[in-house]
Amino acid sequence: MISDLLSVTVLVGILASGIRLATPYLYAAIGETFSQRSGVLNLGVEGQMLLGAFAAFYVAVTTGNLWLGVLMAMFVGALMGLAMAYVTVNLHAEQGISGIGFYLFGLGMSDLLFQKLLGTVETVRGFPEIYIPGLSDIPGIGEIFFSQNVLVYGAYLLVPIAWFILNKTTLGLKIRSVGENPDAADSLGVSVTRVRYFTIILGGTLSGIAGASLSIALLNVFQQNMTSGLGFIAVALVYFGAWRPVGVLGGALLFSMINSLQLWIQVLGINVKSEFAVMMPYVLTILVLVATVSRVRAPAALTKPFEREN
Amino acid sequence: MKKFVCFLTLMLAFAIVLSACGAPATPVPAEKFRVAVVMPSAINDLAFSQSMYDALVRVQKDMGGPDAFEFVYSEGMFVVDDAAAAIRDYATQGYDLVIAHGSQYGSSLQEIAPDFPETSFAWGTTVDTFGQPNIFAYEAASQEGGYVNGVLAATFSNSKVIGVVGPIETGDAKLYIDGFKAGVAATNPDIQVNVNYIGSFSDVALASEAATTHISAGADALTGTAQMVVGAIGKAEESDVLWFGTQSNQASLAPKVVVASQVYHWEVILKEMISLIQSGTLGGKSFKANLANGGEVIEFNPGYTLPAEAKTLADSTVKGITEGSINIALP
Numbered sequence: 001m002i003s004d005l006l007s008v009t010v011l012v013g014i015l016a017s018g019i020r021l022a023t024p025y026l027y028a029a030i031g032e033t034f035s036q037r038s039g040v041l042n043l044g045v046e047g048q049m050l051l052g053a054f055a056a057f058y059v060a061v062t063t064g065n066l067w068l069g070v071l072m073a074m075f076v077g078a079l080m081g082l083a084m085a086y087v088t089v090n091l092h093a094e095q096g097i098s099g100i101g102f103y104l105f106g107l108g109m110s111d112l113l114f115q116k117l118l119g120t121v122e123t124v125r126g127f128p129e130i131y132i133p134g135l136s137d138i139p140g141i142g143e144i145f146f147s148q149n150v151l152v153y154g155a156y157l158l159v160p161i162a163w164f165i166l167n168k169t170t171l172g173l174k175i176r177s178v179g180e181n182p183d184a185a186d187s188l189g190v191s192v193t194r195v196r197y198f199t200i201i202l203g204g205t206l207s208g209i210a211g212a213s214l215s216i217a218l219l220n221v222f223q224q225n226m227t228s229g230l231g232f233i234a235v236a237l238v239y240f241g242a243w244r245p246v247g248v249l250g251g252a253l254l255f256s257m258i259n260s261l262q263l264w265i266q267v268l269g270i271n272v273k274s275e276f277a278v279m280m281p282y283v284l285t286i287l288v289l290v291a292t293v294s295r296v297r298a299p300a301a302l303t304k305p306f307e308r309e310n
Numbered sequence: 311m312k313k314f315v316c317f318l319t320l321m322l323a324f325a326i327v328l329s330a331c332g333a334p335a336t337p338v339p340a341e342k343f344r345v346a347v348v349m350p351s352a353i354n355d356l357a358f359s360q361s362m363y364d365a366l367v368r369v370q371k372d373m374g375g376p377d378a379f380e381f382v383y384s385e386g387m388f389v390v391d392d393a394a395a396a397i398r399d400y401a402t403q404g405y406d407l408v409i410a411h412g413s414q415y416g417s418s419l420q421e422i423a424p425d426f427p428e429t430s431f432a433w434g435t436t437v438d439t440f441g442q443p444n445i446f447a448y449e450a451a452s453q454e455g456g457y458v459n460g461v462l463a464a465t466f467s468n469s470k471v472i473g474v475v476g477p478i479e480t481g482d483a484k485l486y487i488d489g490f491k492a493g494v495a496a497t498n499p500d501i502q503v504n505v506n507y508i509g510s511f512s513d514v515a516l517a518s519e520a521a522t523t524h525i526s527a528g529a530d531a532l533t534g535t536a537q538m539v540v541g542a543i544g545k546a547e548e549s550d551v552l553w554f555g556t557q558s559n560q561a562s563l564a565p566k567v568v569v570a571s572q573v574y575h576w577e578v579i580l581k582e583m584i585s586l587i588q589s590g591t592l593g594g595k596s597f598k599a600n601l602a603n604g605g606e607v608i609e610f611n612p613g614y615t616l617p618a619e620a621k622t623l624a625d626s627t628v629k630g631i632t633e634g635s636i637n638i639a640l641p
Contacts, residue, residue, distance in 0.1 A: 013526040017519050024515070111352070111386065120354045121563060123544045219518045219541045220548070221563075224352045224386060228512035228538075259516065263523045267473070267504040274479050278509030 004268045005261075008140060015144040017260030018253060019152065020218060024049070024210040024227075025252040026155040028234035030162045030245055031206030036238055037166060038199040039179040039301035040088055043099025045207045046231025047106020048080045052211030054110040057222040058117055060124045060215075070151075070212050077208020080106065081201035089196045092305035103231070111224045118222070126220035127151055151209070151217040158206075162245040175199055179299035182306040192306045207231070240289050242296040254288060255281050343373070343584060345381040346400035347409040348393045351511070353385050355537040357557040358482075362411045364558065365576035369584075372577070387412075388512070394418035401426040406587060409433070413481055419445065423593075430592040432583060435482050437596045446586075447596035448579050452482050452535075452556065453489025454601045454631050455572025457638050458608050459554040460493020461627045462570060463531040464501050465620055466552055473524025475517050475534030475542045476507040483507075483535045486556050486572075488640045490533055493627075496636075504529065514541035521545040543568070561611035568611045570624065578605040602632040 004010060028045050035042045052073035060069035084102055087093045127149040136146040166172040177185040178195045186192050210231075215222045237255070241247030262277040345366065353363040366381045373379040382400075387393035393415050400408045401422060410419050410433040420440045423431045427444060435449035463472050472494060476483050491503050504527060506520045517534070518541030524532055525545070532546050533554040540563060546553040547564035555561070555571030579597040586595070599605025608628060610616055630636035 009526060013523060017523060020522075021515065021519055115352070115354070121356050121540050123547065123563060214515060219514055219544060221514065221540045221544045223355070223514055223537070223540050225388075225512055226514045226541075228510060228514070230515065260519060260523070263506060263508075263516075263520050264527075266506045267520075267523050267527050269504065274507035274509065278507070 004270070005264065010264055010268070012140045012143050014257060014260045014264055016147075017263065018257035019144060019148065021256035021259055022249075022252040023152045023155045023218065024213050024230055025234050025237055025256065026158060026249065027206045027210035027213060028231055029237040029241070029248045029252060030158050031203035031210070032235055032238045033162065033241070033243055033245060033248055034166075034175065034199040034206075035196075035203040036302055037179045037243055037299055038175045038196050039182060039299055039304060039306070040085075040196055040200055041095045041099065041235075041303045042081075042084060042102075042200060042203055043096055043232075043235060044080065044084055044102025044106065045099075045203070045210075045234055046227055046229070047103040047110075048077045048204050048207035049211035049214070049227045049231045050106045050110040050225070051080060052077045052208030053215035053226060054113055054211070054222055055208070056212035057124060057215040058113070060126070061118070061122070066127055066216055069216050070209060073208040073212035074205045075208070077204040077206070077211070078201050079204070080208075081204020082197075084204065085197045085200040088200070088305065089193055092307065095303045095305075107225060114222060114224060121221060121223055124216060124220050126215075127217040149217045151213040154209075155213065156249075159245045159249045166245065176299075178306075179301050182301050182304075183309070186306070186308060192308075196306075207234075210234070239298075240285065243299060251285070255285050258284050342377065343379050343407075343588075344405045345379070345407045345409065345580075346403075346405040347381065347383040347411055348387050348396050348400075348415065349383060349385045350388050350393075350412040350414065351386060351537045353383065355558075356540060356560050356563060357535070357537040359385060359411065359537070360558040361574040362409070362576055365574070365580060368575075368577045369580050372581070373584075390414050390418060394422065397431075398422050398425075401429045401431075404429070406430060407432060407583065416440075428592075430583070430587045432593075437598075439594055439596055441594075443594050444592040446583050446593045448576070448583075449596070449598055450482060450485075450574050450606060451598055451600035452486035452572065452606070453492070453638050453640060455556060455606050455608060456486040456489025457493035457496075457631065457636070458601075458624055458627050459533055459556065459570060459572060460490040460495075460503075461497045462493075462620060462624055463490070463533065463552070463554050464494040464497035465623060466569070467498075467501055467531045469528050469530040470498075470501045471524075471528040471530065472501060472503050473521065473527070473529035473532045474503060474505040475520045475524070475532065475539055476505060477511045477536040477538065478509060479507045485640070486535045489638055490554075492638050492640065508538070510538060511536045512538050514538050517541040518545050522549075525549050525551055559609050559611075561609075561613060565611065565613035567614070569614055569616065570608055570610045573607050573609045574599055575605050575607055578603055600632075601628055 055076040056069035056073035059072045087098045132146040136142040174190050182192045237251040240251035258281040262280045349359040351359040370379045384396040407430045432446040436447050439445045439447045508516045517538040521542035531552040535556050543564050547567050553568045559571045561568040
């Protein structure tokens with residue numbers, strides 16, 4: 001039975017599923033990477049995703065325009081980010097607690113809007129798969145990498161872009177310095193407030209897209225609390241990825257691949273208790289975390305509000 | 311104020327005298343029956359919670375509208391502590407029947423019910439009343455509808471592979487899935503049924519990916535239970551794979567591919583409970599919804615053209631189960 005896992009269908013299935021499952025994590029976790037690198041822990045990701053998912057779904061259902069849906073999800077996510085930025089940067093609120101507050105707000109608000117505006121679970125025709133000419137015909141590889149929908153491609157494109165911004169641009173340098181030593185950055189004329197507003201709003205925008213990738217690209221339905229903890233896993237992936245986009249990508253892929261592996265293990269009837277199969281992604285992720293990244297240091301100013309000394 | 315009280319007393323005295331004079335058979339307008347429900351997910355989840363909500367709406371209609379039957383609900387109570395607080399609140403407010411619609415609420419109910427001996431409580435799905443005189447228990451023989459769905463799915467499957475998306479391997483979900491497997495095996499033992507428990511009642515993304523996995527593994531008919539299957543139903547429709555529903559009627563979500571749904575008609579049980587409560591019995595009894603008592607109904611999707619022989623087969627299977635000629639062997 002175990003040997004069934006090595007057939008081409010199964011391997012291709014696992015990899016293609018893993019790539020899809022990682023998509024919402026990537027958007028949300030890359031966004032979170034930006035805000036954490038600037039020193040702000042945003043635990044409201046899940047709430048931003050839920051509101052983004054609903055906004056995208058609602059707009060797609062009512063107007064039939066998927067891109068307008070994505071735009072709306074970005075806008076709603078950005079708005080949530082703006083509120084979060086005001087609370088944490090201007091009001092110096094405790095970041096963990098206010099993040100949980102924003103999560104609960106997003107959870108309740110998305111459900112309320114869903115009940116009032118739609119009232120029942122329905123489906124929408126989401127982004128179709130795009131077959132990249134030539135490449136999608138390659139056996140196996142084509143199905144895994146080149147037959148996905150546009151938001152999946154977008155998520156993977158985001159990784160090098162985020163890496164470039166963080167490491168190769170002045171903006172990235174500002175973000176990192178604000179996250180490591182805001183006092184020094186401030187004394188050199190970098191506006192800590194402005195940088196943090198930027199990263200938190202960017203994080204919210206990307207979380208909004210993460211929600212949209214679920215509701216109008218991968219699942220094409222909206223349901224109350226449909227993210228069911230995905231946003232929190234995305235926050236964990238930022239730690240796992242050691243605050244680096246490439247590390248986040250590795251974590252998201254590892255977690256998702258093992259998740260799709262456990263789906264196949266059950267489908268193939270391999271004799272593993274379903275409870276153990278379901279545990280696998282979490283257990284293995286923790287093991288890898290313990291084994292590899294114990295030496296990495298978090299941004300020094302993470303979760304610390306900045307107050308200029310007179 | 312004093313005058314008003316005098317007037318009221320006078321009117322009351324009149325009323326008593328007059329009513330005493332009237333024919334004894336004149337029915338006193340029954341007091342409004344009030345029910346409160348606590349549910350784990352949303353009333354429109356197309357699954358477990360919706361089945362109870364829809365049933366209450368039907369009871370209200372049959373009992374003569376909101377004037378005779380009033381119900382209120384708290385939905386999305388996936389945190390058991392919150393649910394317990396809501397149950398206690400409703401009991402305090404004097405509802406005639408407080409329903410805890412979720413087996414996870416059992417231990418809370420066990421603590422709360424003794425504090426309100428005048429209030430009737432119900433919880434499900436379970437058979438356990440904790441031996442308390444004011445707790446009813448209810449459950450669904452979901453293996454029966456599961457069996458019928460399995461028989462139907464087996465006749466439709468050309469690829470000889472059928473996929474099942476389940477939440478956690480326990481309770482109502484396990485019963486349904488075991489019944490489904492038995493139905494498939496009884497119809498065509500060569501068909502392979504792949505079962506996937508995703509470990510969650512809410513992870514729509516994983517349920518959807520589980521459906522994709524089944525389809526990649528060759529399944530051309532799918533079923534699944536609990537509220538997260540909406541993701542899987544969406545995938546079934548996209549891939550043009552048949553879907554067999556349970557708990558609520560799921561045809562609205564994917565009119566092209568849903569063949570039939572086993573729907574819980576809790577109103578059959580609720581009405582029995584209500585008449586017991588009205589005659590003074592507040593609990594101590596457990597109920598089971600099944601095909602025979604109408605607590606479970608196989609509802610076909612009018613949008614899907616079912617071949618006549620499949621319909622006949624489904625009907626004869628339902629008949630066999632209700633009459634006892636079909637025995638569903640559970641593992």
